Amino acid sequence: xxxxxxxxxELGLEKPDPRRALYSAMTIAIAYVLGGIVxxxxxxxxxxxxxxxxxxxxxTLIALLIFGFVKGCFTGSxxxxxxxxxxxxxxVASAAAFGLAKAFNP
Numbered sequence: 001x002x003x004x005x006x007x008x009x010e011l012g013l014e015k016p017d018p019r020r021a022l023y024s025a026m027t028i029a030i031a032y033v034l035g036g037i038v039x040x041x042x043x044x045x046x047x048x049x050x051x052x053x054x055x056x057x058x059x060t061l062i063a064l065l066i067f068g069f070v071k072g073c074f075t076g077s078x079x080x081x082x083x084x085x086x087x088x089x090x091x092v093a094s095a096a097a098f099g100l101a102k103a104f105n106p
Contacts, residue, residue, distance in 0.1 A: 038063045057094075064090040 042055035068086025072079035 035063075035067075060094065061087055061091065 039056045039060045042052040042059060043049070046052040046055060064087040065083045068083035069079045071077075071086060072082025075082070
């Protein structure tokens with residue numbers, strides 16, 4: 001069980017401010033929607049699904065590179081390394097999801 005002392009002094013955690021809950025929830029929701037719409041944009045404008053998937057992959061990889069670079073700038077790590085790590089993790093996750101979808105829908 002996590003004690004108050006353990007959380008505060010050993011882990012550096014503070015008690016959350018309940019007045020920020022709605023703000024935090026809205027921030028997460030907006031980020032989720034904006035991040036989720038990036039790979040869907042090509043399907044809105046390209047009628048051929050085979051072409052749209054290729055454009056979607058390229059746009060998503062570019063977005064992941066940008067997000068990773070920005071993350072690296074804010075966290076103090078090397079931005080270029082962070083960009084490629086984020087893109088690689090996103091690509092592996094996307095490939096796994098695509099593979100699972102193909103496996104269950106032959």
